[in-house]
Structures are given as C-alpha cells and as structure tokens.
Amino acid sequence: MPLKRKILMLTNSENGQANVFLATSQALRNLDPDVDIHFASFKAIESAVLATLAETSTVNHNSSLVKFHEIKGMSSYKAWTENPNINVLRLLSMSPGFWTTPQTLAILSRASMPWTGPQLLQNFDEVRRIIKEVQPDLTIVDNLFTPGLTAVRYLGIKYIVLSPNTLKEFAAPLQSWAAFFWKYPCVGSGFPFPVPWHLIPLNVIYVFVLIFFMVFDSNSRTAEKYLTEKAGARIFGQGDLIGNPQKGLRVLVSSHPEFDFPTTHIPQSIIPCGPILRAVPPVSDADPELHNWLSRGPTVFINLGSLSWTTEDQAIEMAHAIGSLQEVWRTSGEEGRLQFLWKLNQSPDGKTAYDVYKKGCRIEAVLGGEFDKDVVRVVSWVAAEPYAVLQSGHVICSVNHGGANSFWEALSAGVPQVVLPVWADTYDFAHRAEFLGIGKFGNRKSAPKHKTRELVAALQQVVVGERARVFQEKAKHIARLRLDKGEGRDVAAEHILRKISGEL
Numbered sequence: 001m002p003l004k005r006k007i008l009m010l011t012n013s014e015n016g017q018a019n020v021f022l023a024t025s026q027a028l029r030n031l032d033p034d035v036d037i038h039f040a041s042f043k044a045i046e047s048a049v050l051a052t053l054a055e056t057s058t059v060n061h062n063s064s065l066v067k068f069h070e071i072k073g074m075s076s077y078k079a080w081t082e083n084p085n086i087n088v089l090r091l092l093s094m095s096p097g098f099w100t101t102p103q104t105l106a107i108l109s110r111a112s113m114p115w116t117g118p119q120l121l122q123n124f125d126e127v128r129r130i131i132k133e134v135q136p137d138l139t140i141v142d143n144l145f146t147p148g149l150t151a152v153r154y155l156g157i158k159y160i161v162l163s164p165n166t167l168k169e170f171a172a173p174l175q176s177w178a179a180f181f182w183k184y185p186c187v188g189s190g191f192p193f194p195v196p197w198h199l200i201p202l203n204v205i206y207v208f209v210l211i212f213f214m215v216f217d218s219n220s221r222t223a224e225k226y227l228t229e230k231a232g233a234r235i236f237g238q239g240d241l242i243g244n245p246q247k248g249l250r251v252l253v254s255s256h257p258e259f260d261f262p263t264t265h266i267p268q269s270i271i272p273c274g275p276i277l278r279a280v281p282p283v284s285d286a287d288p289e290l291h292n293w294l295s296r297g298p299t300v301f302i303n304l305g306s307l308s309w310t311t312e313d314q315a316i317e318m319a320h321a322i323g324s325l326q327e328v329w330r331t332s333g334e335e336g337r338l339q340f341l342w343k344l345n346q347s348p349d350g351k352t353a354y355d356v357y358k359k360g361c362r363i364e365a366v367l368g369g370e371f372d373k374d375v376v377r378v379v380s381w382v383a384a385e386p387y388a389v390l391q392s393g394h395v396i397c398s399v400n401h402g403g404a405n406s407f408w409e410a411l412s413a414g415v416p417q418v419v420l421p422v423w424a425d426t427y428d429f430a431h432r433a434e435f436l437g438i439g440k441f442g443n444r445k446s447a448p449k450h451k452t453r454e455l456v457a458a459l460q461q462v463v464v465g466e467r468a469r470v471f472q473e474k475a476k477h478i479a480r481l482r483l484d485k486g487e488g489r490d491v492a493a494e495h496i497l498r499k500i501s502g503e504l
Helices: 015-031 043-059 076-082 088-093 100-111 117-134 146-155 167-174 176-182 197-216 218-231 238-243 288-294 312-332 362-372 386-390 404-413 426-436 452-463 466-484 488-500
Strands: 006-010 036-041 066-070 138-142 159-163 251-253 270-272 299-303 339-343 376-379 395-400 417-419 439-441
Touching (some): 015 036, 015 138, 015 488, 036 117, 066 117, 100 197, 117 146, 117 218, 167 176, 288 339, 299 312, 299 386, 312 362, 362 376, 386 404, 404 417
Parallel strands (some): 006 036, 006 138, 395 417, 417 439
C-alpha cells in the first residue's frame, strides 16, 4: 500500500486567519480521504480545529484523522496585546483622519510582524521542529504568519500560501499606471473606491507613509537582525509575497474579481478562489429552539466580531437604533414581525461588563418592551455558527464589523449588510458592500463608533421599503453568482491536490 501524502496547514490562531485553513481542511478531507492532514498553530485554536474537523468525519466516514501540532510560542494576538510597542487594540478608538491615519499605518506595519527577536526565533524554531516531525509533502502557509513563511523558505520545502485577504491586498500594488497610489484606497484611510479626485493627493501620501513604515520599522529590522544572527535566516513576509515572490509560488486568496474592487491585471501567482468558508451544521441541528424562534419572522442579525467589543454607551446607541427601526417597521405596513438577534461582546476578555435584561438598567429601559415580546434577543454566545444563522433563510440584514469572514458569509448567504467598520481593512469591506450594491456603510461619520441616527438611516434603507427590495435582490443575485463558481474551499482544495500530485 502506498504511503499517504501529508499536508501541513500552518497558520496563526486568530479566527480571521485560521478560518480559511479550517474550511480548506474540510474540503481536502472530503475530496481526498487518503491525504493525511496535519494542522499546526497555537493552543487557542486547537479545540476549534478538532471540533470543525470532527464534523467532517460524521459526513465522510472514510476521511483520515487530523493531527494537531501546537506551536509553543507567542501567537499574533498575544504579541499584539502584550508587546508594548504594538498595542493593536488602540485602533478600536482611532477614527480615520489626517492626523490619526499615519498613526494607524504605523501600528498596522508593526502588527504585520509583531514579534520581538526572541519571540520570532522561538516561533521559527517551533515551526522547523514541526516540519521535521511531519515531513510534509506540501505545506500550506498563512500569508501573515511570518515565522512560518520564513521557515518554509529557509528549509526549501514545497509550499502554497493561503490567505483570507482580497485581491486588493495582493494585486492592487501591481496594477499599471501606479493605480495603487491613486485609485485604490490606502488601508485604514476609510476612503471609497475609486478614490475621489479631491482625496487622491492625501491617498498618495498615506501610501508612501505605509511603505515607509513597512520598510523602516525598527521592530521588524531589530527582529530580523536577531533571527539572522541566531539562525542564519532572513525574514520572509507578506511584502515579499507581493514584491519578491519565488518562481512558481502560488497564493490562494478568499476573493474573486466579480466580488471585489476591479483590477486590470492579476499576477499569475495569485489564484482567486472565491469566499473560502467552512461548511457548518444548520441551526436546526445546533440549536432547535433558536431555529424555531428565527422562523417566527424576518430577523436582523447583529454580530460585531470577536476581537472588538461594545461599551455600554455604544450598546445604548445600538439599542436606540433597534427601537427606532422597530417603530419604522410597524408603521410601514411590512409583513411579519421584525426580530433582532444581537450577539453582544461586552469586554476584551468576553466577560459581562454591564446589565442588559435587569429591570431598570440602561439597555432594558430602551428595549424592555421588545424583550417582553421576545422580538429582541441579546446574547453573549450563539450555539449555532453565525454562517448557519445567515443561511437559515430568515435573516434579512447582517449588521457586522466588516471582518472578512463576516462579510463573505453574508455575501454567500445572500443577506444584505450594514457594515460598521472598526479598523484597518474593515473600512474597505464597508465600501465593498456599497460598491457591489449589497449593503450600506453604517457609521461613515462616526467610525469606529456608531451613532443612532446614522445607523438607523442605513438600517432603514436595507430593511424597510422598496430600496430594501433592491438590496435583497442584488444580494441574492451575487450569492447565486458565487455559488455558480463553486465553493471557495473546494477550489482551494482542488488546487492543493493538483499541486501535491505534481500537476502544477
């Protein structure tokens, strides 16, 4: 019997990066049960890896087991929050503007390689250890996991890069006529696409500022010097994937030209797969009671991500927006009862910071009547996956923070969106929703916070009346178009299998 081929998935543990690896692993197991999959990441993601891939086993009993390998080092999230010169969470309080955007770009440049020299070396050594233990036939690497990219290049092994990012991040810098500077909004700027004429000079400045920080960041230069002295390796990161790719390198991205800002040239190294999303159990299986509740009426699903949190003051703004939209709905003659499922993250550690249902508390004072009618539910956790809730057929609007997974899940489910961006590329997704005609930028004037009046105006357009029907039809059309092109996870998995078999 021939030996099974081995694939090593090598990724950060943060959901935004790891989810495309979980989804692709699912597809690989379904398409080729004879491939052994090894998953290497930090401890925080282990339970999600095992749970997600256990679901695959219940569908395909012939699929092989997945082995998890812990990287015993510092994750990106810990580096972002514990290294004092990084402090990524500051971005959650910084509005785009002439003075703040350069500060944002400085933080983002460091966040792309957040480790100190010793931390980088420890992660690099851990990755090398795992690679030597597994002896993979092919390694799939996270585009933002610099220790992994550095290790695979240093060892000279066969690898493919997998990224949740869009074509803009990889293809825009390579467009003709220097369009990267004047046509595509600089990350974190909050500018729309294409950049309006009057904002082009400022966008050019921002792009040069970003390049300066990426090239001359002292943290990255110090860490690279340390790594070179101790291990003889040179850092290989995302900038090299774009500006100095190896011959034959392939980067699989969770995007597609028809769902993204237009590009005139896509490099041969970039493979657009379409949204790479996990297959999830339906709500009826995960939470029958929630399934029954959702079926009682059209529902707005509010989920502002796992890395950001909502202060009580911001929760009050949202509560007033919910109350106002309910009033508009009830006087508009719309059919059915409008419901709200609000997944509320109150603090950085996920703990309760303020009351929601307690009689007399600030939120209950606004929404108490809606709570009594059971048309508004505020929860800290939803047993069903957010994508399953969106796929239930009962959600008419997704209010999200513009994270890649949240955006692609709503797009794939055919659900219109109101996007409330909070940092970095989430502003791009708010503008992408408007560019595609599937949603509204819900806090354009108040980001990264949200204000009731602005939010209600966006919600009303997406949820109530004839304008809402236009959004709904366009969202369904885009979802059908996405489905016709195949599941992104299958496209990515098929490319990986062709690579490991020698067809590419």
